[in-house]
Amino acid sequence: MVTVKMLKPYxxxxxxxYVQVILAYQYFAVFINKKVYQFVPIESKEIRINRKTKRVENVGARFAFQKGKDIIYMTLSELVSLPDFLVQLNSIADPYYIDEIKNEESKNENAIINELEKLNLKRLIDKSLDERDFEAFQSLVKLL
Structure with missing residues (x-):
């Protein structure tokens, strides 16, 4: 039985x-058969997560855990199959995910602001024509 005791990024x-979660010695520990094994960066030391799909990309990476002279290797795919590992990993990476809805909203807001600025510029051009202010007209037309 394997459970995660602690998972903190270095x-x-x-x-x-990508979001890269870099791990170091005292920041990652697991219980394996009721014994605590500490992470040691012998092979892999990072978890790479796609920011858009929120999926772990390097599932083949091997992580080493040590207790005394005993070293146990686990692949990231084995760790991802542990529910408590996924919960902790998602809470770490959540602030870095790209939310497509937010991106679309900000694009729409920018488009609206650009359109309003163009309309305002056209009104200023009309005003300069009404007032027969040729210099203001020329400078405003350059901005359009």
């Missing part, structure tokens, strides 16, 4: 596509 690195 640090988190996020780029446009």
């Amino acid at each position: 640090y988190i690195k996020a780029d446009d596509d």
Whole structure:
């Protein structure tokens, strides 16, 4: 029986596509057969999650856990099958996920703001024509 005792990232690195959860010695421990095994960065030390799909990408990565001289290796796919591991990992990575709905809303807001700015510019051009202000007209037309 394997359960997660503690899962804390050493640090988190996020780029446009991935969230990388970097692990180090005292930040990750598991119970295996009622014994606590500490993570050791012998092979893999990062969990890479796709920011859009929220899926773990490097499921083949092998993690090493040590208790005394005994070392046990587990793949990330084995760890992902543990519910408590997934819950803790999702709570760590959740602030870094890209929410498509938020992106669409911000694109719509930007489009509305751009349209309002164009309409305002056209009104200012009309006003400069009404007032026969040629300099203001020319500077405003350049902005359009």
